[in-house]
Amino acid sequence: MRILIVDDNPTNIIIIREILKKENYRDTASASSAQGMFEALGIEGSGEEDSALQSHGKKVNIDLILLDMMMPEIDGIEACRIIQRHEHLKDIPIIMVTAVGDSKKLAEALDAGAVDYVTKPINKVELMARIRLALRLKKENDWHKERDQRIQDELRLAALVQNAVLSPPIEDSAFEVHAIYQPSAELAGDLYAWYPLNGGRYGVILLDMMGHGISSSLFTMFIASVLKDTVTTYVEPEKVIQELNRRFNQLHIENQLVQYYFTAIYLVVDTVVKRIDYVNAGHPPALFFSDGGEVVQLDKACCPVGLFEKMDIEPQTIHYEGDGHIALYTDGLLEVVQGEHEEKVDFLISRLSHSHRWDEKRMFDAFFEDRGTQEREDDKCLVWISLKEGEGAE
Numbered sequence: 001m002r003i004l005i006v007d008d009n010p011t012n013i014i015i016i017r018e019i020l021k022k023e024n025y026r027d028t029a030s031a032s033s034a035q036g037m038f039e040a041l042g043i044e045g046s047g048e049e050d051s052a053l054q055s056h057g058k059k060v061n062i063d064l065i066l067l068d069m070m071m072p073e074i075d076g077i078e079a080c081r082i083i084q085r086h087e088h089l090k091d092i093p094i095i096m097v098t099a100v101g102d103s104k105k106l107a108e109a110l111d112a113g114a115v116d117y118v119t120k121p122i123n124k125v126e127l128m129a130r131i132r133l134a135l136r137l138k139k140e141n142d143w144h145k146e147r148d149q150r151i152q153d154e155l156r157l158a159a160l161v162q163n164a165v166l167s168p169p170i171e172d173s174a175f176e177v178h179a180i181y182q183p184s185a186e187l188a189g190d191l192y193a194w195y196p197l198n199g200g201r202y203g204v205i206l207l208d209m210m211g212h213g214i215s216s217s218l219f220t221m222f223i224a225s226v227l228k229d230t231v232t233t234y235v236e237p238e239k240v241i242q243e244l245n246r247r248f249n250q251l252h253i254e255n256q257l258v259q260y261y262f263t264a265i266y267l268v269v270d271t272v273v274k275r276i277d278y279v280n281a282g283h284p285p286a287l288f289f290s291d292g293g294e295v296v297q298l299d300k301a302c303c304p305v306g307l308f309e310k311m312d313i314e315p316q317t318i319h320y321e322g323d324g325h326i327a328l329y330t331d332g333l334l335e336v337v338q339g340e341h342e343e344k345v346d347f348l349i350s351r352l353s354h355s356h357r358w359d360e361k362r363m364f365d366a367f368f369e370d371r372g373t374q375e376r377e378d379d380k381c382l383v384w385i386s387l388k389e390g391e392g393a394e
Contacts, residue, residue: 001135002027002061006037006076007068007097012120016066016097019124025131029062034074034082037065043086062092064134069098069109069117077105077112084113091141093134097122158217159183165224167193174271175202176386178358182332182368183379189216189262190330190379191224195231200272203231203240206383207264207305208283208330219260222251237266237279238315241305248306261306265298265328269385276318276326281305284331285345287352291322295349298326325356326385332378336367358384 003025007013013030020028031037038044041060065083069076076096083089096109096117106117115137116130162183169178177194189209197203207223209216226247234240241264248262263283269276276288278298285299300316329348337347351366363382 001025001063002029003131004028004037004040004062004065005030006032006034006065006071006079008032008071009068012068012097012122015122016127019122019127020131023128034071034076034079037067037079038082041083041086041089043082043089060089060092063138064131065092065094066097066131067094067114069096069100069105076114077109080109080112080114091138091145093138095130095134155214158214162191162217162221162224165193165221166191167195170194170196170202172196172271174200174388175269176358176388177202177204177383178360178386179381179383180360180363180368181379181381184332189220190332190381191220191227192328192381192383193224193227193231195228197232197235197268200270201235202269202271203235203266204269204328204383204385205231205240205264205266206283206328206330206381207262208379208381209262210260215260219248219251219262223248223262231266235268236315237268237277238313240266241279241281241302241313242311245305245308245311249309259307261304263304267298267326267328267385269326269387271387274320274387276320277315278317279313279315281311281313284329284334286329287327287345287349288318288320288324289326289353289356290320290324291356293353295353297345320387322389323356324387326387327352328383328385330379330381332380333367333382335378336380356386356388358386 003020005013005016005028010032017028017030029040031040041062067076067079080094083092083094093115094113096114097120098117099120101119109117115134118127118130166179166181170176179192181190181192189211190207192206194202194204205227209220223244230240230243230247234243244264264281265278265283265286267276267278280298280301282301282304285297288296288298290296296318298316302311302313327348333348334344337344363384367382368380
C-alpha cells in the first residue's frame with residue numbers, strides 16, 4: 001500500500017510521513033510540487049490521454065495521494081483536475097491537505113476529483129481515519145474492477161463460442177447460402193443455421209433473441225444446441241417452429257421478471273420442385289428476388305417463439321423459376337437507415353436487388369461498414385440465399 005505525499009513544505013512531509021510510519025504505513029513517496037507528483041505518476045501534467053503509460057496500460061504503483069491544496073505554480077485543485085483527465089489515474093483516491101477553511105474552495109476541490117480533505121494543523125486521528133476510509137473504498141473499487149475484467153474476459157470467450165456454432169457457407173449447384181454477422185458490443189442474440197436435407201432440400205433459419213447480454217446469449221446457445229436435431233427430425237416449417245417453441249418454454253423460471261422470446265424465420269428450399277415453404281414467427285420480412293425482377297416480402301407472420309405455450313401457425317409457400325435470391329436479416333440491419341419501416345425496407349430492396357450473386361464486399365460496404373458514429377446497439381445479420389437454375393439434387 002503506497003502513499004504519495006505532495007507538499008511544498010518539507011516539514012509537513014516529515015510530519016505526515018512519521019504519522020504514517022507509526023500506523024505501519026511505511027511505503028511512502030514524496031514530491032515537493034505538482035510537477036514532481038506528475039513525474040511520480042508518469043505523466044507530463046498536460047492531461048493528454050495518449051501518455052506512454054496509458055497507451056501501454058501500465059499500472060501506477062500509487063494507492064493514495066495526500067495533496068497540499070496551496071502550492072506554487074500549480075495548486076492542488078488544478079493538479080487534481082489534471083490527474084482526473086488520465087483514465088488510468090482516475091481511481092487513485094486524493095485527500096486534500098489544506099489550511100484553508102473556505103467551504104467554497106473545499107467544494108471546488110471535491111468537484112475536481114478529491115475524495116476527502118483534512119485541515120492543518122493535522123490531527124493524527126482524523127488523518128488516519130480518512131486514509132483508512134479512502135483505502136477501504138479503493139480496495140472495494142479495485143475488487144469490482146477486477147471482477148468486471150474477469151466478466152469481460154468470460155464474455156469475450158462466450159462470444160467466440162457463439163461464433164463457432166454459426167453455419168459455414170454452402171455452395172452447391174442449385175443452391176448457395178452465405179452470411180455476414182456483426183454483433184453488438186454485448187453478447188449476441190442473433191443465430192443463423194442451415195442444413196442440407198434429403199431430396200435437394202435445405203433448411204435455413206435466422207432468429208433474433210430478445211435483448212442482449214448473458215441471459216440472451218444462454219438462451220441463444222440453448223436453441224443452437226437443439227436446432228440441428230429439431231430441423232432434421234421435423235423438417236417442415238410449422239413443425240420445426242412448434243418444436244422450438246416447446247423446447248424454449250421448458251426453460252420457464254418461476255417468478256421470472258422478464259419473459260424472453262425470439263423472432264425467427266425458417267425456410268425449407270426445395271431446389272427440385274422450385275418451392276420455398278416458410279414460417280415467419282414475428283421476424284422482419286425476408287425478401288425474395290425473382291429472375292423477372294419481382295420482389296416478394298415473406299411477411300405473413302405469426303407470433304414470436306416463446307410467448308405462448310402453443311402457437312397457431314399457418315405455413316406459407318412460394319414457387320420460383322430460373323435464378324433468384326432470398327435475403328434474410330435481423331432488425332439491426334434496418335437501423336442502418338432512418339425513416340419509417342416501409343422506407344427502411346425500400347432501402348434494403350434497393351441495395352439487395354442488383355444481382356442474384358453473393359457479393360460480400362458490396363454487402364459489407366452497404367450495411368456493415370463501421371462508420372465510427374456510435375457504439376453498435378444491436379446485432380446486424382444478413383443471410384443471402386442464391387437460387388440457381390439447375391437440375392437440383394435428386
